[in-house]
Amino acid sequence: MSLRIGIDIGGTFTDLVAISPDGIVTTHKTASTPQDYGEGIIAGLRTLLADRAGPVTDVLHATTVGSNTVLEAKGAKTALITTRGFRDILEIRDLRMPVLYDIGWTKPRALVERRLRLEVTEKMRPDGSVAVALDAASLGPVIAMLRAESVVSVAICLLHSYANPAHEHEVARAVRAALPDIAISVSSEILPEIKEYPRTSTTVINAYVQPIVRAYITALDARLRELGIEAPLQLMQSNGGLASAAFAAESPAHIIESGPAAGVVGGAALARRLNEPRIVTFDMGGTTAKAGLVEDGEVLRAEAIEVGGGVMAGSRLLVGAGYMLKLPAIDLAEVGAGGGSICRLDSAGAPKVGPESAGAAPGPACYGFGGAAPTITDCNLVLGYLDPGGLTGGTMRLDLEAARAAIYRDLAVPMGLSVEQAAHGMLRLASATMMRAIRAVSVERGRDPRQFAMLAFGGNGPLFAAGIAVELGIARIIIPPLPGVFSAFGLLVADAEHHARQSIRVRLDLADPDRIRRIIADLTAAGTERLTRDGFAPGRQVFQRAASVRYAGQSSEIEVALPDGAIAPATIAALFGDEHERTYGFRAPEGEHVELMGLSVMARGLPDQPRLPERIPAFAQAVPASRRAWFPDEGWVETKVTDRAGLVGTVAGPLIVQEYDATCLVPKGMAARVDDFGNIRVERG
């Protein structure tokens, strides 16, 4: 039986899921190996394939290698070649800062140091005509500097290159001729769009991570072949679509937020299957928690994301904290709270959770890997929510006494509380942090979380879901099958997806309808070519078109979905008016000029058969009938424990549903049942 395999790397665990055409699912969870993530993947694959022999047809992978490279400032030695006068654009940015009145705030350091931000004499006009011809003599010192400083990767971003890339291509040719080994990222290929700061920043991020991502992908690919796997490696992009390994290695800017995207994609597939119109996804792993939104089966997208700014801020309203990446991505809010988050008292004695994480090594105190600090997982263990018998079906032992000792020493004694009170307080604090992430994608986007159902997954999501849902007024919680490896599972249901964009700038009342039609046709052709290369037959390709539009004189655009078929400029203007009204609550009166700033086409390849099996069988598991768990109002309570298969009918809380990869806590006042698809439903009961 052939196998499709999804591999998701988290800060703490690497998750693997294999599925065969008959719907049989096999999973495996193994500790991540941050020194060389490929090692953990291969170790996990060996174990998985020992259980399930069969030819592998797909290897789908979500990785944090891109974002980690930026976060840890471990990118390649990178230079920037730009138009004379523009070398400081990475410092000037867009003049935004996330905290207005904090004089202690430090801007993230530019990914290219000033010495390696090099200028050439040239200038294009916005209409693509040449204002200053490229001066070949100005290239000499640039190439000499690249050579003298042993630069590994170079970003080429010249003014108005989206309108005419000729100068960028000429510079790229000259650099390649002089230094054939250097990696080159050209802005008119990465992001052919107006506005030089987002374009430069995006191209520089691509250049900065490209050698690292390419090495990672090449090494992983080679190891897969050593295992005898011939299936092509595909990677999850930040936008939730899959891309080939070759594309990802060339344009890693598209896979920077690959890691958290897969879970939301899985959430969207499940929402379609369950006919749930509004879902907020809540994904809590070992290091961070992420929230996303699915409406009418589609994920909520952002036009741009900030790399490195999100973990602490967790807010859509604050920008400027990280590095701008102007590429379509799934809109996610992420906060530094996970099972491995360290609980401590700060110097003023106030309790704090995260964002520091004990990760997989040294790990929580109860892992016995040398971690001494108490973590969220230790708190869950001492309160009886986690099984002292161990995680992953008992294969991962937990040391209850070590957890109690760490919490007693670091938290309970200094605060004058019992171990249970201290542990529970830390869990509430973590919940408050995670609620910020959910608010960021809902309230800050004009959505009321009370109208949403929560889809909770990740190794720790089901433990916290009920508590958070109650505080946010969310009435219904869905815990999918295999919650702990649901992100890896999301990879298996993702579609291939490619985005193509073209900047233009034209008033819609003056626009030539033929030109608009031509641009859409060209973008569609580009998508067709990529999908065909990915192996999708013409009947399995779908295209979604959009326009970015603004009122003349506005400085930012909004994205307007366009219907299929021929489209008149006046229709685009009318659709824009509707969207403007929905987003901002008003529209300009008739006669206000409307500007078309860009057109985009999203090309999606649909698989031949539905990728989700009808129902994923729950693994039967030996669990104790009950154990003592601590709740703030009742103290220690003998609490019923079951596995998912043993959950028959509607069972009132308090209840613990214990599975191989996650544990679900149903508090008093709520009740749980299993629905027709195998999901656990937790509702007020």
Next chain:
Amino acid sequence: MNPGLETETKLHAKLTMNLTRGEIFRHELPGAGGWGPALDRDLDMVARDLRDGLVTIGAAARDYGVVAAGDPPVIDVAATEVLRARLRVERKPLPAVAWEPAA
């Protein structure tokens, strides 16, 4: 206004004006004030400013008493010690600033 051209003029600190195509408006801002004696500035920080091209070799010697040469500039630590010792003697002591509550 229009630096380097025949029409170059100095502008007032506060004004409202119209610019036409091709005219140049240049606004020069001073760098921020420092903290503590310039001659005590950490050599690594001066080295970074030199490497970034934010401080010239001449200014490094004049303001910070740092001797450097080459491209990228490399600091000569021994010569810097000598220059800083000399400048410490030559420079007048820093004026003492006493902050008093407003009357």
